[in-house]
Amino acid sequence: MNARLAGRTALVTGSTDGIGVGIAQALAAEGANVVVSGRNAERGAQVVKSIADKGGQARFVAADLGDGEGARALAEAAGPVDVLVNNAALLIMPQPTGEVAEELVDRALATNIKAAFLLTGLIAPAMAARGGGAIVNLGSVNGFNGSAQSALYSMTKAAVHSLTKSWAAEYGPGGVRVNTVAPGPTRTPRNAGVMDHIEPLIARTPSRRMGTPEEVGAAVVFLASDEAANIHGATLSVDGGLAAV
Numbered sequence: 156m157n158a159r160l161a162g163r164t165a166l167v168t169g170s171t172d173g174i175g176v177g178i179a180q181a182l183a184a185e186g187a188n189v190v191v192s193g194r195n196a197e198r199g200a201q202v203v204k205s206i207a208d209k210g211g212q213a214r215f216v217a218a219d220l221g222d223g224e225g226a227r228a229l230a231e232a233a234g235p236v237d238v239l240v241n242n243a244a245l246l247i248m249p250q251p252t253g254e255v256a257e258e259l260v261d262r263a264l265a266t267n268i269k270a271a272f273l274l275t276g277l278i279a280p281a282m283a284a285r286g287g288g289a290i291v292n293l294g295s296v297n298g299f300n301g302s303a304q305s306a307l308y309s310m311t312k313a314a315v316h317s318l319t320k321s322w323a324a325e326y327g328p329g330g331v332r333v334n335t336v337a338p339g340p341t342r343t344p345r346n347a348g349v350m351d352h353i354e355p356l357i358a359r360t361p362s363r364r365m366g367t368p369e370e371v372g373a374a375v376v377f378l379a380s381d382e383a384a385n386i387h388g389a390t391l392s393v394d395g396g397l398a399a400v
C-alpha cells in the first residue's frame with residue numbers, strides 16, 4: 156500500500172455516498188485513518204467495510220450537518236484531525252429562483268456552507284496547534300459560472316471557493332493549507348437519475364465524458380499530501396475542462 160498519508164487522520168464529510176466514498180477510499184489507500192461521516196449509518200458501514208477489505212483503516216461517525224449542533228458533535232467525535240475534507244452538500248434540482256422553497260434555501264446554506272464554516276473554525280486552529288494540516292473543500296464548476304435555474308446551488312459553491320481563499324489567508328501562516336477541488340459532472344448514484352440535465356454539459360465538455368469519484372479522490376489526496384506543500388488557496392478543477400470553456 157502507498158503511504159503518502161500514513162499516520163494521518165482524515166475526516167471526510169458526506170462520505171456515505173457519491174464522490175465522498177471515492178475520496179474516503181483514496182485517502183485510506185494512501186494510509187490515512189479515515190473518519191467516514193454522514194447521516195446514513197448503513198451506507199457508512201458499507202464504506203468502512205470497503206476500506207477495511209483493502210487493508211485500510213476507517214470508522215464511521217454519524218452526523219447530520221443540517222445544523223450547527225451536528226457540526227460541533229462531529230468535530231468532537233472525530234478527535235484530532237490532520238486532513239479535513241468538506242465534501243457534504245445538498246445537490247439541488249434545477250428550478251426557477253422564484254419557485255425555490257425558503258426551507259430549501261435554509262437547508263442548502265446550512266449543509267453546503269455553514270457546516271464547512273463551523274467545522275473549519277473548530278478544526279483548523281487545533282490543526283495549527285499540532286503543527287499543521289490540510290483542508291480540502293469541494294467546490295464545483297457551478298462555483299465559477301452563472302447557471303440558469305441553479306442559482307441556489309451555484310451560490311453555495313461560489314461561497315466555498317471564496318471561503319477557501321479567505322481560510323488560506325487566515326490559517327496558512329499557522330501551517331494549515333486550504334484548497335478546493337472543483338468537480339464537473341461526476342458519475343454518482345444520484346446523478347444516474349438526472350442524466351437529462353447532465354448530457355448537454357457533457358456535449359460541451361472537452362473530455363466529452365463524466366468524471367469519476369476516484370478521479371476526484373486522487374485530486375484530494377494530492378492536495379492533502381506533502382506533494383502540495385506550497386499550494387495554498389488554490390482551486391483545482393477535475394471537470395474534463397468544462398470550466399475552462
Ligand SMILES: NC(=O)c1ccc[n+]([C@@H]2O[C@H](COP(=O)([O-])OP(=O)(O)OC[C@H]3O[C@@H](n4cnc5c(N)ncnc54)[C@H](OP(=O)(O)O)[C@@H]3O)[C@@H](O)[C@H]2O)c1
Pocket residue numbers: 168169170171172173174175192193194195196198218219220221241242243244245246266293294295296337338339340341342343344345346
Ligand atoms: N456529483 C457531481 O456531479 C458534483 C459536481 C460538482 C461538485 N460536486 C460536489 O461534490 C460533493 C459531493 O457530491 P456528490 O455528488 O457525491 O453528492 P451525493 O451523492 O448527494 O452525496 C452527498 C453526501 O453528503 C451527505 N449529506 C447530505 N446532506 C447531509 C447532511 N445534512 N448531514 C450530513 N451529511 C449530509 C450524504 O450523506 P447521508 O445521506 O448519509 O447524510 C452523502 O454522503 C458536493 O460538495 C458537491 O457539491 C458534485
